[in-house]
Amino acid sequence: MERLSKQEARKILNLEDRFTLLLNFGGEGIGSTALVEELGKRGLAWQIVVVGALREHMKKRISELAKRYPSLTIESPGFVSNIGVYMCACDVQAGKAGANALMESMALHRPFMISELLHAARDTARFFARYQVGWVVRNHRKQADILQAFAESEPQRKAMEERLAKLPISFDSDQFITLLLEQFQTCFLSDNSLL
Template sequence: MHIAFLYVDAGKGHITPAKALSDAALRLGHTTVVANLFETLKAPIINRMSKSNWRLMLHYPRLEAFIDPKQDSRFNARMIRFFGTHSHAPKDFKAWYDANTPDCIVVTHFLAGCLIQPIVAHLGLPVPVFEYAADVVFTPRLGINSDLDRLYICTQLGKELAMRFGQREETISICPFPLKTQMMHTEIPQKQQARKNLGLQDRFTVLLNLGGEGIGTTDFLEEVQKRNLDWQIITVGTLSSGTKLQYKHFREKYPSFPLYTPGFVDNIQDYICACDVQAGKAGANSLMESLYLKRPFLISSLLYPAKPTTQFFARHKVGWVENSVKKQVDVLQSYSGDERAQREMETAFASLPTTFDSDAFARMIVEDAEKLLRKNVADD
């Protein structure tokens, strides 16, 4: 089977699962094409706008929390559907489709529901369209479309919320989380061994994940320093220019503070294993990788697509949500000194129902596509 994986270039949250699923499909003996969704529509200006808008929202999370909920409406979904099918997009998508001839299309973004599926239906193409809800606990209203051949989401909560927004239950499948290849096929070290391998001290460790864009502040570091806590902090990722400058000033001010900034790393699993808690904005990949490796996550900046994570944590007790820096440090200071809370966290992870397996997810996609293609042949 030849499978197309389409992503939107707005952070790493959509391209990472597309690549992980493509790798899995290749391991299973299928062929794939991974493409930027807007490139298939020959829409470079919209592509740049999408990317720059997302970076802007990361710099101003309060603005994002105000704007994105208002943009996520059924009216806007209808508008995108109309302009998507009454523009040059169908012609350009058809040219891409004819050049690649996929047997099924998997879109790791909510635009599957309001853009790609309507274009495929408008053109009458005989290809299933699947949407993967990359936010794992949430599908925006823009992604709700019961004409999708399948909506995949990793959590029961995500399924419930999609149904509340109007997605028909029979179109939804709970899927495994698509882990990156290097995480699936790498030996996972114990905490002390991971620290030794990375040259870290053996003390309470917080991993700050600033996401694929590397946007953040030193407020958390300042609060830890103020309280003179015996912690070490690791910040991973390529820091944005503004964030890098803040970190430089912090280092100059507190040269003895145990702060590690390895930059972009391709062995993130080792750093997660070395930490006691991971913290940062609720990017789906960093959150789910942390849960896979059984490390609680403290969400420090709750963006609109991640809001239901609060409900997920309330249900499964594997993390916290707190926007206030002082309260963030309060939470972790309490956790670091409470062995009972740490044991309860281990128990919570043992009962977490979410599964993590990109190969199993790829097999699910292939099986669903084959069923639909056979049905279409029979109907014809």
């Protein structure tokens, strides 16, 4: 996918040009609205876009939060086929650690806040710590603290952009195979008892 600027993506999606959090519940609809409520209690004038397979009770909850916290603009398009455009439109993506969402976010240079660290993505926490391109935080108040500090600090956002631009990510099948072989050797062949 062609990388769009935030402003271009927001225009395509008819979103406002202000700090935008993409809350991604994924295809299974896994997620919580506790972060949205905490941001609303703080009176932040952000735009929150909730995507993913939203069950009826979740749609109702999001609608209630939008009414209760009018300083927030909350959009909930549900499951979308153009998720890349939504990622380009956001300042930060948050949600469970789905492999596709994480990699797309990194490739499009958008930081990710993992709210639910699933077993399959446990190494993501080490990756985020090493490259400082995201956060793994389960507590919604701490999530809000981190996001608010990020939104209010131009130097933090600029530093994040620079780190994301320097990520050692490539989509080359030969390099991927080499990486897998190196990981296999590191994990299995370094332990002589496995030979």
